[in-house]
Amino acid sequence: MTAYWISTYKEILDEGKVAAYAELAGPALRAAGGTFVARGLPELTYEAAEKTRTVLITFDSVEAARAAHDSAAYQEALAALDGGAVRDLRIVPGL
Secondary structure (H helix, E strand, C coil), X not given: CCEEEEEEEEEECXXXXXXXXXXXXXXXXXXXXXXXXXXXXXXXXXXXXXXXXXXXXXXXXXXXXHHHHHCHHHHHHHHHHCCCEEEEEEEEECC
């Protein structure tokens, strides 16, 4: 069953650290089977109207998404982020 990796950036504290993270995270997540579907700021917002950067990645399964997160390559990306952003990351199973 497909899984969705959804990451929202509540606050960016250090653009340089976010850039360093992105440079490592993108290749690590693609190598683990992830496909980037959306990335950036919203064009429209409703309800809470939060204009937060959002990233949506698909994986073949929740297990594949978890393995991507726990991989050494992605952990290296997280180390580069080093508090540069306040984020919410969730992995949601597809229907």
